[in-house]
Amino acid sequence: MIKLFQPPPSFNAANASPFCIKLEVLLKMAKLPYEIVIEGDPRKGPTGKIPFVEIDGKLIGDSGLIQNLLEAERGVNFHENLTDEQKAISLAFTRLIEEHLYWVLVYSRWMEDENWLVLKSAFFGQLPIPLRWILPNVIKKQVLKNMIGHGIARHDKTTIYQMAGENLTAIAGFLDDKPYAFGDQANTLDATLYGLLSAIIDADMNSELKTAALSHDNLVNYTSRMREEFFPEL
Numbered sequence: 042m043i044k045l046f047q048p049p050p051s052f053n054a055a056n057a058s059p060f061c062i063k064l065e066v067l068l069k070m071a072k073l074p075y076e077i078v079i080e081g082d083p084r085k086g087p088t089g090k091i092p093f094v095e096i097d098g099k100l101i102g103d104s105g106l107i108q109n110l111l112e113a114e115r116g117v118n119f120h121e122n123l124t125d126e127q128k129a130i131s132l133a134f135t136r137l138i139e140e141h142l143y144w145v146l147v148y149s150r151w152m153e154d155e156n157w158l159v160l161k162s163a164f165f166g167q168l169p170i171p172l173r174w175i176l177p178n179v180i181k182k183q184v185l186k187n188m189i190g191h192g193i194a195r196h197d198k199t200t201i202y203q204m205a206g207e208n209l210t211a212i213a214g215f216l217d218d219k220p221y222a223f224g225d226q227a228n229t230l231d232a233t234l235y236g237l238l239s240a241i242i243d244a245d246m247n248s249e250l251k252t253a254a255l256s257h258d259n260l261v262n263y264t265s266r267m268r269e270e271f272f273p274e275l
């Protein structure tokens with residue numbers, strides 16, 4: 042049985058982490074049995090990030106690498122029926138979502154004062170005092186450092202949300218009125234896309250990022266359809 046290590050559901054979404062939502066959707070798509078182990082500390086994972094899994098006694102991190110491993114070792118094909126061109130588009134959008142749009146989500150959660158209060162309480166609210174007072178600001182400084190390293194936090198707020206708006210417009214234009222990214226069958230890009238859209242749209246936090254996402258009806262409808270299909274219990 043695959044053990045999936047991830048934090049508990051939060052913010053009215055299946056998970057606080059879009060990568061955890063993505064991986065859980067992939068496991069559901071592949072109909073592979075798995076067991077969730079609640080783990081909120083990314084440092085416990087082999088790459089220092091969540092999600093991670095235990096398969097055959099080995100810990101493996103990174104949703105994309107786990108996906109590759111499932112394809113190589115469990116006979117799953119997350120790209121079934123896709124042409125080489127579609128596979129290339131899928132990878133390009135995956136990188137846009139995970140390597141750029143994701144960082145705007147991080148910015149909107151950690152740097153917007155109202156969202157920071159929600160996040161602080163969800164992530165650190167259960168810690169004993171004085172950790173509950175000290176840790177949030179220590180981690181926030183580290184997250185800001187990471188965002189500066191990535192480059193996103195070197196821009197002003199208006200520019201950051203403008204860039205995210207461009208990403209969302211590109212995604213909405215590509216999705217158009219298709220049920221899934223590549224037509225009638227859900228593929229790996231749907232897991233990635235839903236993970237991030239759910240973190241933006243379903244999560245009970247507001248920002249210009251969410252406003253931009255909500256301005257695309259097809260993204261809103263897609264997110265609620267995917268939620269209904271993969272997390273009907275929510």
Ligand SMILES: N[C@@H](CCC(=O)N[C@@H](CS)C(=O)NCC(=O)O)C(=O)O
Pocket residue numbers: 057058059060083089090091092102103104105
């Ligand atoms: N490429 C990784 C990214 C995972 C990731 O960034 N996870 C975040 C949570 S959404 C994390 O663990 N951050 C903790 C940190 O960077 O210290 C994947 O696809 O799994």
